[in-house]
Amino acid sequence: MDEEIRSDQLISKSTDSGFATEEFMVNMGPQHPSTHGVCRLLLTMDGEVVKDCQPHVGYLHRAIEKISENRTYAQIIPLTDRFEYLTSMACNWVFCLGGERISQMEVPERAEYIRVIMVELNRIASHLVWLGTFGLDLGAITPFLYCLRERELIMDLFEMTCGQRLLYNYIRVGGVSRDLPVGFEKKCKEFVGYFMPLVDDYEALLTNNPIFLTRTKNIGILPVNMALNYAVSGPVLRGSGLKWDLRKDDPYGYYHKFDFEIPTGTVGDTWDRYIVRINEMRQSALIVKQAIEGLPEGEFRAKVKPSFKPPAGECYTRIEAARGEMGAYIVSDGTAKPTRLRLRGSSYNHIMVLPEIVKGLKIADLVAIFASFDAIMPEVDR
Amino acid sequence: MSDQSDMVKSLIAAFPGKVIALELAPEQAAVLVGASAVRDFFRHLKSDDKLRFDYLSSLSGVDAGEHLEVVYHIFSTVTKAKLTVKVQLPTENAEIHSICDIYRATDWYEREIRELYGIEVLNHPDMRPLLLPEDWDQGPPMRKGWTGRDFIVKPE
Numbered sequence: 001m002d003e004e005i006r007s008d009q010l011i012s013k014s015t016d017s018g019f020a021t022e023e024f025m026v027n028m029g030p031q032h033p034s035t036h037g038v039c040r041l042l043l044t045m046d047g048e049v050v051k052d053c054q055p056h057v058g059y060l061h062r063a064i065e066k067i068s069e070n071r072t073y074a075q076i077i078p079l080t081d082r083f084e085y086l087t088s089m090a091c092n093w094v095f096c097l098g099g100e101r102i103s104q105m106e107v108p109e110r111a112e113y114i115r116v117i118m119v120e121l122n123r124i125a126s127h128l129v130w131l132g133t134f135g136l137d138l139g140a141i142t143p144f145l146y147c148l149r150e151r152e153l154i155m156d157l158f159e160m161t162c163g164q165r166l167l168y169n170y171i172r173v174g175g176v177s178r179d180l181p182v183g184f185e186k187k188c189k190e191f192v193g194y195f196m197p198l199v200d201d202y203e204a205l206l207t208n209n210p211i212f213l214t215r216t217k218n219i220g221i222l223p224v225n226m227a228l229n230y231a232v233s234g235p236v237l238r239g240s241g242l243k244w245d246l247r248k249d250d251p252y253g254y255y256h257k258f259d260f261e262i263p264t265g266t267v268g269d270t271w272d273r274y275i276v277r278i279n280e281m282r283q284s285a286l287i288v289k290q291a292i293e294g295l296p297e298g299e300f301r302a303k304v305k306p307s308f309k310p311p312a313g314e315c316y317t318r319i320e321a322a323r324g325e326m327g328a329y330i331v332s333d334g335t336a337k338p339t340r341l342r343l344r345g346s347s348y349n350h351i352m353v354l355p356e357i358v359k360g361l362k363i364a365d366l367v368a369i370f371a372s373f374d375a376i377m378p379e380v381d382r
Numbered sequence: 383m384s385d386q387s388d389m390v391k392s393l394i395a396a397f398p399g400k401v402i403a404l405e406l407a408p409e410q411a412a413v414l415v416g417a418s419a420v421r422d423f424f425r426h427l428k429s430d431d432k433l434r435f436d437y438l439s440s441l442s443g444v445d446a447g448e449h450l451e452v453v454y455h456i457f458s459t460v461t462k463a464k465l466t467v468k469v470q471l472p473t474e475n476a477e478i479h480s481i482c483d484i485y486r487a488t489d490w491y492e493r494e495i496r497e498l499y500g501i502e503v504l505n506h507p508d509m510r511p512l513l514l515p516e517d518w519d520q521g522p523p524m525r526k527g528w529t530g531r532d533f534i535v536k537p538e
Contacts, residue, residue: 058513066524070536101407228436228459231487244459313407316455316466318439329442329455342442352490381513 023051026363030059034137034367037377039351041366048362053355060381068341073099073173073308076341080328081167083343084379086129089115089122090321092171095341097252097317098330099173103310110298111175112254117188117291118161118170119319120284124195125154126322127281130374131202134274137371138215143205150198153191160184173308175301185292192289199282207275216270220357220369223268230353233346234324235276236373240268246320253319258290270372277374309336323347323374345379387411389433389463397423404468412466417478420469424481427456427465434460441491443499445526450476450499471501480506498524 023046030038038059044052064083068076073095080095081088093115100107128151132144155165160181162170170177206212222232224240237244245262247255263279265272312334318327324346331340350373358366390403390411400419404412415423427435437457444451454467469478480503482489492503493512500522503509511518520530529535 058511058515061513063523066533069526226486229486231438231485242459249459249462250457250464315407315410316440325439327440327455329440329453331444339446340442340444342440344440348490349487352487 021046028363028366030056034370036133036370036375039375039377039380041354043363043366045363048364050358050361050363050366053358053366055351055354057351057377057380060377062382064382065341065343068337069339070337072336073310073338074306076338077172078167078169080343081169082378083382084321084323084326084345084347084376085166086126086376087119087122087322087326088167088169089118089171090319090326091343092168093119093253094317094319094321094326094328095330095343096171096173097319098315098328099308099310101315101317102313102330102332103173103308105174105302105304107175107302108299109254109296111300111302113291113295114176114180114300115171116254116258117288117295118158118168118176119321120287120291121154121157121188123284123322124281124288125151127277127284128154130277130322130371134371134374135206137367138212140206140209140212143202146198146202146205150195153194157184157188157191160187172301172304174304175299177301179300180295185295188288188292192285192292196282196285199278199285203278207278213271215364215368216274216372218267219270219361219365220372221267221269222353222357226353226356227268230356231349232324232353233349234320234322235273235280236324236346236350238263239265239273239276239372241266246318246325250318252317255287257294258287260284260287270368273372273374307336309334318344321346323376323379324350326379343382345382347373347375347377347379350375351380389465392432393423393426396426404466406466410466411464412468414468414470417469417471421479421481421484423467424454424484428484432461433463434458435463435465436460438485438487441488441495443495443501443524445473445499445524446470447526449473450501452478452495452501476501477504478502479504482506498522500525 023044026043026045028043029035029040040056042054043050064079077092080091083091128147132147135143159165162168222240224242227237227240243262243264260283263276265276310332312332314331316329318325327344329342330338333339394401397419400416402414404414406412427433435456435458437459439457440455442453450471450473452469456465480492490512492506495501496503497511497514
């Protein structure tokens with residue numbers, strides 16, 4: 001990881017203004033408050049302007065895929081939690097969906113509704129963390145406090161259900177691990193009613209703020225063709241103008257039962273990516289409201305033997321997690337342990353595309369763009 | 383779905399002798415492509431008007447025991463089609479052509495399969511290790527039967 005800096009990269013002098021200037025290399029990370037995790041960006045700078053950006057990743061590589069080759073399906077679910085800790089319900093789901101598709105298992109209706117509620121609440125929680133840290137990166141300290149306050153209410157709901165605040169280990173192959181506790185429906189309805197108007201309050205802090213607009217409008221424009229070429233997904237792709245959401249375009253679970261919209265941006269700048277996520281929070285709250293009101297009675301898990309052995313086969317499943325498309329490729333050889341598990345995270349591609357759009361911008365813009373991508377390192381490094 | 387199998391038939395017709403259909407799961411279109419035809423195949427997938435495969439979601443290496451596989455999962459945001467493309471490689475001296483100029487998403491994916499599986503990717507602009515340290519000397523770790531200094535196999 002620690003690379004020798006080559007001398008031919010170091011110096012390029014220009015004397016056009018009468019002063020001798022040099023390009024220099026600045027190491028941003030791996031410990032840095034704005035890199036949202038352990039990402040090292042090797043920047044070649046000309047004053048404040050970024051000439052080149054080389055991401056170095058792998059600081060958080062925990063070999064989840066190698067470890068999974070020697071674990072049963074139930075033992076892998078906590079590992080998938082740590083694949084993307086802010087949306088770990090979605091990580092659990094994408095893996096369990098693979099196991100269910102390979103074994104052609106029917107999941108009960110109540111379990112599907114519970115999964116949707118959990119993943120959408122998790123999406124709101126993840127976007128709240130993003131909004132708070134996005135404001136912090138730009139110098140706005142206030143949103144962080146309010147966003148984390150609301151997120152505590154979601155954490156309470158999760159703690160009621162599965163005992164955990166962050167790494168849930170809740171969704172299982174065939175359903176969920178336990179039923180919703182008594183009092184969950186009431187508390188969840190209260191939360192949705194309380195949360196919906198608060199998104200307007202968050203918008204009042206940032207959306208039309210002149211400083212915010214100067215920092216984000218027309219900064220870091222990502223054209224749609226480049227985005228598709230790099231397999232960018234989620235709010236980043238929607239911010240660039242393409243209305244592509246796997247919940248509607250490659251449906252899974254019970255999303256077809258709910259009525260929601262897909263917010264899209266126009267230009268693909270940082271402001272568009274911000275407004276897409278703000279509107280997604282509203283749509284997720286709407287989905288949770290519909291799901292909790294229509295929650296059917298029934299089983300919370302299909303009958304699955306503790307020693308779950310899917311037949312030989314393979315499957316690539318993908319779902320719309322908070323950051324984008326999350327995929328799981330499972331190759332099963334008929335035993336209780338998969339021979340290959342490959343996890344695909346959206347942040348991998350987002351950091352890949354970052355050098356393309358920061359050239360020529362200032363380092364403060366790089367911070368804003370990185371924050372608007374909402375990339376976190378566990379997805380990249382696994 | 384019939385349109386998926388029509389698509390697979392048209393791909394086989396376009397690359398005679400290099401592409402065969404695979405039966406991986408019902409309603410899942412999958413093909414096996416010869417390693418020498420990889421670049422032409424993906425160029426065809428991207429540029430053909432009817433196919434319009436513009437989104438390469440994932441590239442994985444798989445150690446299937448007797449051979450290595452490189453598995454591409456590719457999708458179309460225009461036609462909503464899905465395709466799994468497999469390339470089989472020998473375990474010794476595995477080589478594959480890079481397609482990172484056709485699909486930029488494979489840039490880091492190919493770096494990863496090189497360091498984790500030992501599959502050489504030809505004509506890739508930047509083959510530095512991605513996830514493993516620069517001074518890694520314990521061989522490709524994702525191969526079956528790999529053991530390293532700190533790797534403990536969980537007992538049954």
